[in-house]
Amino acid sequence: MVDFTRKITHQDYKNPEKLKKYYHRVEKKIDIKPSKFDKGYVERKRSDYILYNDEFLATKIPYYIVPLLGGGLSLILFLGTLKYSLRDGVTNENLFFIIFSSAILLFFVVFGLTMPKKEQILNRKDGLITFHGFLWQPNITMEFEKAEFAYSTGGEDLVGGFQLQIIRPNKWQTFAITGYVGSECYEDMSFITWYMDKNRPLPPGEAFDPYRQQDFERRKAEGFPKPLYPSKISTPEATKEQQAERKRIGGW
Numbered sequence: 001m002v003d004f005t006r007k008i009t010h011q012d013y014k015n016p017e018k019l020k021k022y023y024h025r026v027e028k029k030i031d032i033k034p035s036k037f038d039k040g041y042v043e044r045k046r047s048d049y050i051l052y053n054d055e056f057l058a059t060k061i062p063y064y065i066v067p068l069l070g071g072g073l074s075l076i077l078f079l080g081t082l083k084y085s086l087r088d089g090v091t092n093e094n095l096f097f098i099i100f101s102s103a104i105l106l107f108f109v110v111f112g113l114t115m116p117k118k119e120q121i122l123n124r125k126d127g128l129i130t131f132h133g134f135l136w137q138p139n140i141t142m143e144f145e146k147a148e149f150a151y152s153t154g155g156e157d158l159v160g161g162f163q164l165q166i167i168r169p170n171k172w173q174t175f176a177i178t179g180y181v182g183s184e185c186y187e188d189m190s191f192i193t194w195y196m197d198k199n200r201p202l203p204p205g206e207a208f209d210p211y212r213q214q215d216f217e218r219r220k221a222e223g224f225p226k227p228l229y230p231s232k233i234s235t236p237e238a239t240k241e242q243q244a245e246r247k248r249i250g251g252w
Contacts, residue, residue: 004056004121006130006141010169019148019167026149026164026189030231034191037205054202054211054218055125057195059180061132067112074104111135120178124198131166134174142169144196145228150175151185164188190233197228200235212238224250 078101118132
């Protein structure tokens with residue numbers, strides 16, 4: 001099996017006070033019970049998930065959309081401007097748009113051919129999260145506890161709003177979209193927090209059922225330490241017997 005352990009690249013944010021003041025932060029807690037990680041959901045999303053078990057959840061990043069979309073729009077602008085220039089003659093304005101669209105098209109072609117591999121990994125075992133960097137920036141790995149999340153605001157009509165984003169620990173903040181489960185940020189955050197809280201049972205969903213027993217045995221050997229993050233949702237074990245054992249040993 002492929003090892004999805006990655007070395008830590010960032011220890012913290014350089015401007016934590018700015019994050020608290022200016023961004024719509026989403027706290028690591030479980031407010032909503034995620035309900036989509038069953039067999040049907042995973043089968044429909046099979047091409048998105050590389051691995052999911054009690055140690056790692058690794059997904060593919062469709063980052064190829066960035067050069068395709070950017071290159072496509074710049075190509076349309078270039079061809080449209082060229083068409084009008086051939087029909088009406090080259091003007092300073094047309095010349096500017098031809099040069100501008102050509103430069104943007106070249107940028108996205110080069111980026112599409114040279115961009116680094118993009119990864120998105122939840123490392124439940126070690127408490128680490130890996131997410132893709134901005135453009136040519138390498139992937140970022142940091143402790144989940146230190147990672148900051150926010151939600152997108154979208155446009156005036158809220159299209160693209162309330163998506164969960166990871167704030168990259170750069171000098172100038174950029175954001176990485178997560179997109180695990182749920183149609184909005186709070187369900188997505190609840191799922192990620194639940195999975196990354198290795199003191200809890202795995203999140204609900206048939207896809208995790210084959211790994212629940214070994215995850216239970218690991219937590220039992222550790223004395224069933226109490227959860228790391230708050231939750232409004234009860235997180236019982238898979239069976240009543242396991243629940244009774246956790247309560248007897250761990251006290252919760």
